[in-house]
Amino acid sequence: MDRSDDDTAATARVSDVSGAAKVIAYVRDKLISGAFKPGDRLPGERDLCAQLGISRPLLREGLRALSVLGLVEVQQGRGTTVGRADIGALGDALVFCLAQEPNVVEDVLQVRTAIECQAIRLACTSASDADLAEINDKLETLVGSLQDPERGGIADHAFHLAIVKASRSPSLITMYRAIEPLLMRSHVQRRRLVIPDQDVTLHLVDSHREVFVAIVNGDPDEAERKMREHFQISARLHRARFLKMARGDTERAGAR
Amino acid sequence: MDRSDDDTAATARVSDVSGAAKVIAYVRDKLISGAFKPGDRLPGERDLCAQLGISRPLLREGLRALSVLGLVEVQQGRGTTVGRADIGALGDALVFCLAQEPNVVEDVLQVRTAIECQAIRLACTSASDADLAEINDKLETLVGSLQDPERGGIADHAFHLAIVKASRSPSLITMYRAIEPLLMRSHVQRRRLVIPDQDVTLHLVDSHREVFVAIVNGDPDEAERKMREHFQISARLHRARFLKMARGDTERAGAR
DNA sequence: ATAACAACACTGGTCAGACCACTTGTTCTC
DNA sequence: GAGAACAAGTGGTCTGACCAGTGTTGTTAT
Numbered sequence: 001m002d003r004s005d006d007d008t009a010a011t012a013r014v015s016d017v018s019g020a021a022k023v024i025a026y027v028r029d030k031l032i033s034g035a036f037k038p039g040d041r042l043p044g045e046r047d048l049c050a051q052l053g054i055s056r057p058l059l060r061e062g063l064r065a066l067s068v069l070g071l072v073e074v075q076q077g078r079g080t081t082v083g084r085a086d087i088g089a090l091g092d093a094l095v096f097c098l099a100q101e102p103n104v105v106e107d108v109l110q111v112r113t114a115i116e117c118q119a120i121r122l123a124c125t126s127a128s129d130a131d132l133a134e135i136n137d138k139l140e141t142l143v144g145s146l147q148d149p150e151r152g153g154i155a156d157h158a159f160h161l162a163i164v165k166a167s168r169s170p171s172l173i174t175m176y177r178a179i180e181p182l183l184m185r186s187h188v189q190r191r192r193l194v195i196p197d198q199d200v201t202l203h204l205v206d207s208h209r210e211v212f213v214a215i216v217n218g219d220p221d222e223a224e225r226k227m228r229e230h231f232q233i234s235a236r237l238h239r240a241r242f243l244k245m246a247r248g249d250t251e252r253a254g255a256r
Numbered sequence: 257m258d259r260s261d262d263d264t265a266a267t268a269r270v271s272d273v274s275g276a277a278k279v280i281a282y283v284r285d286k287l288i289s290g291a292f293k294p295g296d297r298l299p300g301e302r303d304l305c306a307q308l309g310i311s312r313p314l315l316r317e318g319l320r321a322l323s324v325l326g327l328v329e330v331q332q333g334r335g336t337t338v339g340r341a342d343i344g345a346l347g348d349a350l351v352f353c354l355a356q357e358p359n360v361v362e363d364v365l366q367v368r369t370a371i372e373c374q375a376i377r378l379a380c381t382s383a384s385d386a387d388l389a390e391i392n393d394k395l396e397t398l399v400g401s402l403q404d405p406e407r408g409g410i411a412d413h414a415f416h417l418a419i420v421k422a423s424r425s426p427s428l429i430t431m432y433r434a435i436e437p438l439l440m441r442s443h444v445q446r447r448r449l450v451i452p453d454q455d456v457t458l459h460l461v462d463s464h465r466e467v468f469v470a471i472v473n474g475d476p477d478e479a480e481r482k483m484r485e486h487f488q489i490s491a492r493l494h495r496a497r498f499l500k501m502a503r504g505d506t507e508r509a510g511a512r
Numbered sequence: 513a514t515a516a517c518a519a520c521a522c523t524g525g526t527c528a529g530a531c532c533a534c535t536t537g538t539t540c541t542c
Numbered sequence: 543g544a545g546a547a548c549a550a551g552t553g554g555t556c557t558g559a560c561c562a563g564t565g566t567t568g569t570t571a572t
Contacts, residue, residue: 019555020320032355032437044523055556057313060525064276064317065324069349076524077563090349097325097341100287104342110374110425118370169366170357175431178350275526300552311527316554332553333535 019054023062038084091181115176119167120227121220131166138162139212146201153187207233275310279318298336343427347434364438371432375423376483377476387422394418395468402457463489
């Protein structure tokens, strides 16, 4: 979000706020208050711009901004409706935005860690038998796909998502889904950069299993600890690629 | 991202693509090709709309969409520059998605817990002296406002926000700020319903202090434990209101 | 009475031209 | 050389007109 607009949007009733920001604030207030629900039809553009006291092109600017975030859907001849909270669209927008920002993507992993560590604690007490079966299923799939970066990345993510779902917290799940495309991309890229190695693979499988066992045992502290260990192992694996790359460079220099 | 625009943006050279989508595609292509880098100045609006063969309001729609995603920054009198994308857009849109869920006011506390517990771990190692001073300052303010539900809620939130800031993780900070409206609603509702009580107040102050001390001591596990204890104390305080309400109802029945 | 077609009303999509406000650069005066 | 005034370039907004798509209503034919 453009920050200057964001700050001023918070005081949308002040008359010096830009026109498009008025639209954003109007819709924001209605969404947060619950007055607008998914599928609701907004007033027509001519009515809405009269209501907000701005011109139609400005109104359209604001609506365009909201539509790019999936918060409204604008259709010619039909009108503008409140979006159905399309988390996937949000995640795709994020991938588009952050494709060139590897440092930001690394930091987003902090959010991932936060969510998963809270989720696994909740899963220890909230997970149903079906949830546990689902996680186990994803674990088996993961084990069977460790040699393939694409399928491995997908399976890894599915395992983690199953744990988040087992938390039974809608907010955590929503949040996780928002960063999902980024995580997927990150998983797959990381796997492409690392040559699979027997020891590492087994170690990784064990780590996933220990996470699952901790959930089944139902001890939140233990489960969180295992999850954090798991992330550390992954991070070490990621860092190990630099050693291999460094050795690779040395060998090339020697060959000249 | 609005799907129809996103799909059509990929084929921007087809002449039936909407005007704003042309802008988005133009900037996207330049970013991907590396022709545009953060800080670069885009051509002026009049030049750009001539170049793209669209009207200026349409161009502005497209730029507004890009600005809401942080990809460009538009400043009156100065021009439009390429932004350094961040996850701000995700944060702002996410609160809308969360707001649409039933029971969000209670469940968002899981997100809050997740973020704060991860943030406090990071704060133990990342916090500067200024960060620690800031948290301490907010703690003193909190102590001075416990008798006032409104100011107390604000001070409580400021204390926690200072901790999240001390994590030095832009993503965690962004997410935390995004859920602020929902947290404020939660805080205010909770505090209105509780009559402050001397013992509880002191216990609450101690809990906040222990959290701060743990950060200063720099032990992530200990700090997280203290934070979770703090949340449990708050939850107990919240549950205590039901006892008081039950007693209140009984007294009223006796009076009739 | 029902179905098909046409007309109308309402919706968003876009344009051109005008004017306002802000920023930066250039020129003039002291 | 410094400061003020002016000009040029930038974005911000508006009005009114017209185009294109969708849904509803009315008319006509069977």
